[in-house]
Amino acid sequence: MPRGLPFSVDTWSPSSKRKRHHFLTHAHKDHCSGILTHSSYPIYSTHLTKSLVLHHYPQLEDSLFVGIEVGQSMVIDDPDGQFWVTALDANHCPGALMFLFEGIFGNILHTGDCRLTPECLQCFPEKYINKKGREPRCQLDYVFLDCTFGRFHQKLPGKHSATQQVINCIWKHPAATVVYLTCDLLGQEDILADVSQTFGSKIYVDKTANPECFQALTHTVPQILTEDPSSRFHVFDGFPKLSERAAAKLAEAQANFQPEPLIIRPSAQWYACEEGDSGTESQRKLRFNEAVRDSFGVWHVCYSMHSSREELEWALQLLVPKWVVSTTPNCRAMELDYVRKCSFGTRLTSNDDPIWKLLDISVETSSRADTSAKGLGYSLVVQGPTQISEEYQLQPEKPSSSHLLSLSPPSNRPPLTLFGRARLSFQDSNSPLKDKIVFINDLSPQVTTKKIGQGVQVEESEVKCRNKLQRKLDICIAEEKCENSVKNEAHKVAPYSPIGSSSNFSHNLRKYYRSMNVPVPQPLPSLVKLMDSKRKNKRRIES
Numbered sequence: 001m002p003r004g005l006p007f008s009v010d011t012w013s014p015s016s017k018r019k020r021h022h023f024l025t026h027a028h029k030d031h032c033s034g035i036l037t038h039s040s041y042p043i044y045s046t047h048l049t050k051s052l053v054l055h056h057y058p059q060l061e062d063s064l065f066v067g068i069e070v071g072q073s074m075v076i077d078d079p080d081g082q083f084w085v086t087a088l089d090a091n092h093c094p095g096a097l098m099f100l101f102e103g104i105f106g107n108i109l110h111t112g113d114c115r116l117t118p119e120c121l122q123c124f125p126e127k128y129i130n131k132k133g134r135e136p137r138c139q140l141d142y143v144f145l146d147c148t149f150g151r152f153h154q155k156l157p158g159k160h161s162a163t164q165q166v167i168n169c170i171w172k173h174p175a176a177t178v179v180y181l182t183c184d185l186l187g188q189e190d191i192l193a194d195v196s197q198t199f200g201s202k203i204y205v206d207k208t209a210n211p212e213c214f215q216a217l218t219h220t221v222p223q224i225l226t227e228d229p230s231s232r233f234h235v236f237d238g239f240p241k242l243s244e245r246a247a248a249k250l251a252e253a254q255a256n257f258q259p260e261p262l263i264i265r266p267s268a269q270w271y272a273c274e275e276g277d278s279g280t281e282s283q284r285k286l287r288f289n290e291a292v293r294d295s296f297g298v299w300h301v302c303y304s305m306h307s308s309r310e311e312l313e314w315a316l317q318l319l320v321p322k323w324v325v326s327t328t329p330n331c332r333a334m335e336l337d338y339v340r341k342c343s344f345g346t347r348l349t350s351n352d353d354p355i356w357k358l359l360d361i362s363v364e365t366s367s368r369a370d371t372s373a374k375g376l377g378y379s380l381v382v383q384g385p386t387q388i389s390e391e392y393q394l395q396p397e398k399p400s401s402s403h404l405l406s407l408s409p410p411s412n413r414p415p416l417t418l419f420g421r422a423r424l425s426f427q428d429s430n431s432p433l434k435d436k437i438v439f440i441n442d443l444s445p446q447v448t449t450k451k452i453g454q455g456v457q458v459e460e461s462e463v464k465c466r467n468k469l470q471r472k473l474d475i476c477i478a479e480e481k482c483e484n485s486v487k488n489e490a491h492k493v494a495p496y497s498p499i500g501s502s503s504n505f506s507h508n509l510r511k512y513y514r515s516m517n518v519p520v521p522q523p524l525p526s527l528v529k530l531m532d533s534k535r536k537n538k539r540r541i542e543s
Contacts, residue, residue: 012038014298025112026096027052029167042066048095091120093187106141116315140321148306150331162303169291176262180236184213266303
């Protein structure tokens with residue numbers, strides 16, 4: 001999340017603790033990691049999410065949480081100005097939300113984990129929807145997007161269709177006296193509810209072996225639970241080592257001359273991992289229409305709580321955000337077609353250059369289409385909002401320009417300069433300085449402002465950027481002079497120092513290496529042997 005924002009989402013760390021507002025999208029543990037140590041008031045979430053989190057972490061105080069439900073909007077007072085937050089259904093698991101933030105920082109959507117189907121986006125505010133090729137009345141500046149299956153090109157079946165596949169698989173195996181359903185994850189309780197209703201049987205969950213699943217189902221679908229192990233339907237742990245445990249169950253039934261149990265795993269992970277397997281397109285499509293048995297005896301059904309690539313692309317075409325940031329590391333947002341073709345960020349092609357990432361060069365964008373890099377720094381800086389939603393207007397007029405937000409934290413790596421050399425070399429020191437400068441771009445002064453209350457305060461200006469670059473240039477010239485003087489000293493004191501012992505380096509030269517955080521170079525063993533052999537031959541000839 002941009003560091004300039006007064007809130008964090010699903011982040012619990014020392015830095016996020018300094019934020020004034022905290023938002024929790026849902027109760028899955030990977031989104032609550034660190035909440036026990038770094039939580040602080042207020043935490044905005046649904047009542048169900050709060051109940052599940054308090055069960056996982058009973059040490060937390062109930063008073064930390066502020067309730068917000070699907071479809072609810074609230075105004076949040078903040079020292080930097082009021083902002084609006086709207087809770088939207090994430091179509092992921094019970095209690096899961098997307099958060100839409102509107103304020104002086106712009107319009108930001110954080111999806112958390114989500115399944116962006118057409119039904120899900122129907123509840124999105126109409127002013128942000130691109131209809132029939134028309135620009136939306138308000139544009140999203142940032143979308144922090146769940147790209148879990150951003151690389152998965154197959155079309156995923158809907159949740160209802162996948163649930164029906166589970167039921168069909170059970171119908172096709174009437175001899176199975178025990179059916180193990182690996183539905184122990186929050187978000188799969190709908191499958192258990194439909195199975196229970198269809199077959200008129202309750203679901204057994206071993207609350208001793210799987211207390212978290214039992215507690216989650218108690219909060220969501222308590223009417224389907226039973227503690228009677230003689231029930232036909234059992235919840236089976238999906239992790240770890242499902243294949244080995246499934247094979248053991250089948251072997252046990254065979255050894256006891258019992259009917260083979262039915263083990264069904266509703267999940268899209270197996271399909272995503274198997275996408276690269278050989279097979280015709282028709283066979284692949286068939287695999288998504290019915291349950292498939294693997295070599296370990298587990299029946300797989302493609303049930304996904306995350307969007308496929310097709311759904312992500314469709315949603316982005318509908319929402320047309322300016323910037324897209326992936327919240328999952330397995331897929332970068334730049335891999336999505338929409339981001340490559342439509343996002344304003346693609347104009348900054350230099351961001352893809354590994355050297356830019358190595359040197360932590362910051363980039364500023366402006367409203368001009370031919371924007372290019374302007375500044376040097378430690379974090380990526382991008383243009384803030386150019387349009388504020390209609391409901392958010394603290395002033396009759398909009399600010400003249402936007403507040404800059406930093407997209408990444410400061411680097412912990414030691415600072416590197418674009419102008420100095422990492423190692424000393426006896427090259428021509430008279431080469432033009434401009435050949436060593438990576439870039440110095442348009443430095444025309446333009447002021448960026450931020451609206452606070454009734455006044456306008458200068459937050460950052462390109463005049464400062466110009467002065468900063470001028471100082472860098474002065475440092476560069478000073479380094480050149482220092483480098484030339486060190487070279488001259490090195491020539492006078494130790495003409496053979498490049499390949500001789502490091503002790504031959506002058507004091508100034510050794511000091512220069514230390515100032516560059518570079519170890520004093522040692523001679524290569526092969527060169528030492530060569531020099532020794534030359535000296536021996538010279539002595540032999542003289543004698």
